[in-house]
Amino acid sequence: MLSNKEDDIFLSRWINEELSEEELSEFKSHPEYEYFTKIKQGTDSLVIREYDIENALSRIKSTRVNNTSKKRSIIKLVPYFAAAASIAIIIGLFLYQMDTSFATNYGKQQIVVLPDGSEMILNAKSEASFNKNEWKEHRTVSLNGEAYFKVKKGSKFTVKTKNGTITVLGTQFNVQSQNKFFEVTCYEGKVRVNNDTIEEVLTKGKGYRNIEKRAPERWSFESQKPSWLTKTSSFKSTPIEYVFKELEEQYQIKIITNNIDLKTIYTGSFPNTNKKVALTTVFSTLGMTYKLSDDSKTVVVE
Amino acid sequence: MSDSKNSICNEQTFDHFFKSHATLLRNHMYYKFGDLEQAEDIVQDTFIKLWNNCAKVPLEKAKSYIFTIATNLGISNTRHQKVKFKYRDYIKHRNTDINNESPEFIALENEYMEILKKAIADLPERQREVFLLSRIDKKTYREIAEMSNVSIKAIEKLMHKALVTLRKKIGNI
Numbered sequence: 070m071l072s073n074k075e076d077d078i079f080l081s082r083w084i085n086e087e088l089s090e091e092e093l094s095e096f097k098s099h100p101e102y103e104y105f106t107k108i109k110q111g112t113d114s115l116v117i118r119e120y121d122i123e124n125a126l127s128r129i130k131s132t133r134v135n136n137t138s139k140k141r142s143i144i145k146l147v148p149y150f151a152a153a154a155s156i157a158i159i160i161g162l163f164l165y166q167m168d169t170s171f172a173t174n175y176g177k178q179q180i181v182v183l184p185d186g187s188e189m190i191l192n193a194k195s196e197a198s199f200n201k202n203e204w205k206e207h208r209t210v211s212l213n214g215e216a217y218f219k220v221k222k223g224s225k226f227t228v229k230t231k232n233g234t235i236t237v238l239g240t241q242f243n244v245q246s247q248n249k250f251f252e253v254t255c256y257e258g259k260v261r262v263n264n265d266t267i268e269e270v271l272t273k274g275k276g277y278r279n280i281e282k283r284a285p286e287r288w289s290f291e292s293q294k295p296s297w298l299t300k301t302s303s304f305k306s307t308p309i310e311y312v313f314k315e316l317e318e319q320y321q322i323k324i325i326t327n328n329i330d331l332k333t334i335y336t337g338s339f340p341n342t343n344k345k346v347a348l349t350t351v352f353s354t355l356g357m358t359y360k361l362s363d364d365s366k367t368v369v370v371e
Numbered sequence: 372m373s374d375s376k377n378s379i380c381n382e383q384t385f386d387h388f389f390k391s392h393a394t395l396l397r398n399h400m401y402y403k404f405g406d407l408e409q410a411e412d413i414v415q416d417t418f419i420k421l422w423n424n425c426a427k428v429p430l431e432k433a434k435s436y437i438f439t440i441a442t443n444l445g446i447s448n449t450r451h452q453k454v455k456f457k458y459r460d461y462i463k464h465r466n467t468d469i470n471n472e473s474p475e476f477i478a479l480e481n482e483y484m485e486i487l488k489k490a491i492a493d494l495p496e497r498q499r500e501v502f503l504l505s506r507i508d509k510k511t512y513r514e515i516a517e518m519s520n521v522s523i524k525a526i527e528k529l530m531h532k533a534l535v536t537l538r539k540k541i542g543n544i
Contacts, residue, residue, distance in 0.1 A: 129389070
């Protein structure tokens with residue numbers, strides 16, 4: 070039995086309930102029995118973190134879509150090469166230098182898998198581009214808008230925006246750069262933020278923000294992912310003009326503000342899935358009333 | 372590219388194949404290489420590869436194909452550093468009927484579970500793999516043997532060894 074060195078699969082038969090009745094009752098009277106039973110019961114109560122299989126599949130599909138469209142464009146070019154070699158070379162050079170770009174529309178998000186397998190998730194009304202051919206030499210993405218990055222470990226990874234440059238080695242972070250609004254939050258690893266005036270290193274759970282001429286802000290947070298990935302826009306002490314801009318981008322509306330101080334500070338969040346709830350949430354917190362036009366494209370705030 | 376129902380290139384076949392094998396593949400890669408996040412990345416890369424080669428991989432070979440690709444990806448990922456098996460946030464335990472128990476009992480129970488999880492994390496790789504595939508994913512010894520191309524007897528021995536190792540590590544609690 071247990072002490073019998075010959076039986077080197079005894080416990081494996083026991084845990085699989087393959088022991089004969091005699092073997093089992095003999096084992097039950099053995100002092101070791103209770104300890105092994107505890108191990109079995111303990112292990113059988115363990116669960117692995119759940120796997121979001123639908124989400125995993127849709128990620129794979131977003132990569133597949135990129136691949137197939139790429140193949141098609143090459144096939145289409147073939148007749149042109151045959152027709153006029155000289156023109157084809159020019160087109161070829163042009164294509165070689167051309168950047169791959171992505172843009173999202175109102176209220177949309179898009180997952181983009183970059184050539185090295187890193188991921189970029191674009192929030193609504195955002196644009197990003199990168200050069201696939203030069204990707205091996207430098208991993209650089211140009212961004213206007215908001216995106217969340219999950220960078221695979223490797224050489225330097227750079228995000229260029231009008232308001233500054235972010236460089237990392239392999240990490241997860243969020244960048245929002247719109248007009249004069251510039252915010253970077255780091256969710257994993259280490260991120261360096263650079264522009265003419267600042268050089269800032271962010272570690273996990275740290276954020277940096279710079280709005281127009283206001284003094285730069287730094288803060289700590291605990292969330293694991295930006296809230297917009299789960300279709301919620303959140304703001305922390307943000308001038309309302311940027312909150313309104315986000316509302317406009319998520320819902321394709323125009324917000325008309327008469328005599329309202331756009332520098333008013335707002336802290337709160339709104340859903341990206343229900344226009345009415347979103348508008349009510351924002352404006353009631355601000356103590357403002359609003360009117361939605363008949364075609365529900367324009368919001369007048371009073 | 373053939374679009375027949377039995378080809379992985381067929382969208383529905385692919386989806387179905389993914390849904391029936393992805394979780395096991397992900398858990399298996401986790402037990403093997405010790406990091407759940409990395410295991411999920413491996414699954415993603417593996418299935419992208421499968422899709423790109425769908426015309427070359429017949430459906431009946433697809434299962435062993437994904438396990439081979441995933442294992443190779445895992446090996447090349449961990450070649451430079453041996454990852455310690457991570458279980459915090461990844462493995463949890465269900466508290467069964469604790470409502471009627473005293474706080475002392477629950478504290479002891481939680482303490483025991485922490486020790487057990489640590490002991491499982493410290494198992495040699497092969498023992499841990501077999502132990503968890505059998506107990507968590509409810510795979511039979513035969514299925515585990517087929518997954519790693521060894522005899523059922525070899526799996527049974529590893530399972531026995533895993534239990535002996537756990538028993539030694541946990542001590543008399």
